[in-house]
Amino acid sequence: MKVYKFGGASVKDAESIRNVAQVLQKVGYSDVCMIISAMGKTTNALEEVVALYVEQVDYQTKINEIKEQHLQVVQDLFDQPKRTTQAVENLFSDLEAFLRRNKSPNYNYIYDQVVCKGELVSTTIVSEYLNTVGIHNAWYDVREYIKTDDTYREGQVDWEKTQKAIATLPKDRMIITQGFLGSDANFFTTTLGREGSDYSAAIFAYCLDAESMTIWKDVPGVLNADPRYFEDTVLLDRISYEEAIELAYYGASVIHPKTMQPLQNKNIPFFVKSFYEPLAPGTSVGQGQKISPKTACYILKKDQHLLHISSIDFSFITEENLSAIFNALYDAKIKVNLMQNSAISLSLCVEDKYQHLNELLNQLNHDYKISHEKGVNLYTIRHYDDNSDQCLAGKEELLRQTFKETLQIVTKS
Ligand code: ADP
Ligand code: ASP
Numbered sequence: 001m002k003v004y005k006f007g008g009a010s011v012k013d014a015e016s017i018r019n020v021a022q023v024l025q026k027v028g029y030s031d032v033c034m035i036i037s038a039m040g041k042t043t044n045a046l047e048e049v050v051a052l053y054v055e056q057v058d059y060q061t062k063i064n065e066i067k068e069q070h071l072q073v074v075q076d077l078f079d080q081p082k083r084t085t086q087a088v089e090n091l092f093s094d095l096e097a098f099l100r101r102n103k104s105p106n107y108n109y110i111y112d113q114v115v116c117k118g119e120l121v122s123t124t125i126v127s128e129y130l131n132t133v134g135i136h137n138a139w140y141d142v143r144e145y146i147k148t149d150d151t152y153r154e155g156q157v158d159w160e161k162t163q164k165a166i167a168t169l170p171k172d173r174m175i176i177t178q179g180f181l182g183s184d185a186n187f188f189t190t191t192l193g194r195e196g197s198d199y200s201a202a203i204f205a206y207c208l209d210a211e212s213m214t215i216w217k218d219v220p221g222v223l224n225a226d227p228r229y230f231e232d233t234v235l236l237d238r239i240s241y242e243e244a245i246e247l248a249y250y251g252a253s254v255i256h257p258k259t260m261q262p263l264q265n266k267n268i269p270f271f272v273k274s275f276y277e278p279l280a281p282g283t284s285v286g287q288g289q290k291i292s293p294k295t296a297c298y299i300l301k302k303d304q305h306l307l308h309i310s311s312i313d314f315s316f317i318t319e320e321n322l323s324a325i326f327n328a329l330y331d332a333k334i335k336v337n338l339m340q341n342s343a344i345s346l347s348l349c350v351e352d353k354y355q356h357l358n359e360l361l362n363q364l365n366h367d368y369k370i371s372h373e374k375g376v377n378l379y380t381i382r383h384y385d386d387n388s389d390q391c392l393a394g395k396e397e398l399l400r401q402t403f404k405e406t407l408q409i410v411t412k413s
């Protein structure tokens with residue numbers, strides 16, 4: 001069996017969904033399990049619904065807007081849209097009913113019960129559409145198959161239960177299911193972390209002992225830099241799992257960082273290909289493959305915070321201080337992307353995904369002197385050489401660090 005993942009960009013509107021059918025017709029679809037994300041930016045829009053709901057202000061207008069967008073796609077795709085329209089409307093009615101009845105104050109729990117609708121509705125539309133154009137498939141609710149703990153918004157996979165459940169899937173038909181979602185022991189919806197559909201596909205590939213996995217993107221494959229921010233990018237034809245993990249870890253958002261581990265464990269060939277050019281080879285990721293072509297790879301992480309932490313009385317920053325600071329960062333779910341220390345100071349480049357940094361700094365201010373610069377950029381250059389940092393000429397450099405073949409530079413944005 002092959003696992004295909006179609007992300008948000010590949011199903012963002014009616015034309016894109018028609019293109020998915022064309023991709024399948026070109027590359028073949030017998031023995032395929034398809035993992036599909038929410039359409040375009042739907043997850044962001046549903047995040048807004050959650051925020052409005054929690055603030056107790058009008059969220060219905062936003063829901064109506066999202067629903068209308070989906071219904072419009074259905075109108076564009078189907079000659080006889082009645083059945084799919086009804087299915088879409090039912091999903092949004094379920095969402096509204098949940099919000100009316102919910103008593104839980106747990107933000108993360110509410111978040112998962114709401115944002116899951118994006119994937120449920122997109123897979124419903126795509127599955128129905130493919131069936132109408134002769135690509136016969138069966139729709140499955142992934143929450144019956146990917147089982148997690150109850151860490152809402154970052155569900156940790158229960159591999160044993162997941163493997164057992166996925167083993168019950170029929171092998172004689174094309175499967176369509178949702179990325180990003182799972183469920184806990186009580187069958188409440190969980191999500192696997194933003195952009196987590198690549199990881200969902202890898203979970204299926206692992207449990208199905210897939211012959212390969214392909215993620216279909218709006219780029220020709222893994223490039224040596226994000227074309228949104230860098231010019232003259234180069235397609236990487238081949239990379240190892242390790243290289244892919246490093247690139248994803250440092251922020252190459254084309255692959256979710258958790259994707260590689262399940263694939264590497266079973267040595268499953270992995271491809272990143274373009275849904276615009278499905279027959280082009282794209283990037284192949286596999287065991288021990290030397291990066292080809294050998295070129296510097298650039299990764300930009302925006303919206304970082306640079307902290308310089310030093311002791312108030314010029315005493316050393318000891319293991320005890322480091323341990324206290326890192327525990328506090330861990331508790332606040334603040335991710336450290338770079339660290340550098342000297343006798344009396346510690347510099348950190350961090351990411352504050354959940355907006356806990358100010359609270360943490362207030363706490364650390366009792367014991368340390370802290371300077372804080374917001375909105376800095378972190379550039380990571382893998383396989384750098386003497387000329388690799390030329391593209392940063394003119395930017396004000398705040399910190400630089402090298403480790404083996406990786407150079408990291410923090411600049412003002
Ligand atoms: P999906 O549709 O699956 O959600 P994403 O938008 O998450 O796809 O990933 C594709 C995007 O990743 C590209 O449009 C590109 O801007 C970005 N990207 C970041 N780094 C790279 C890279 N090294 N190579 C290719 N694309 C990259
Ligand atoms: N729809 C989810 C998100 O936008 C998951 C994904 O697309 O990978 O984060």
Ligand code: MG
Nearest residue numbers: 007008009195
């Ligand atoms: Mg995405």
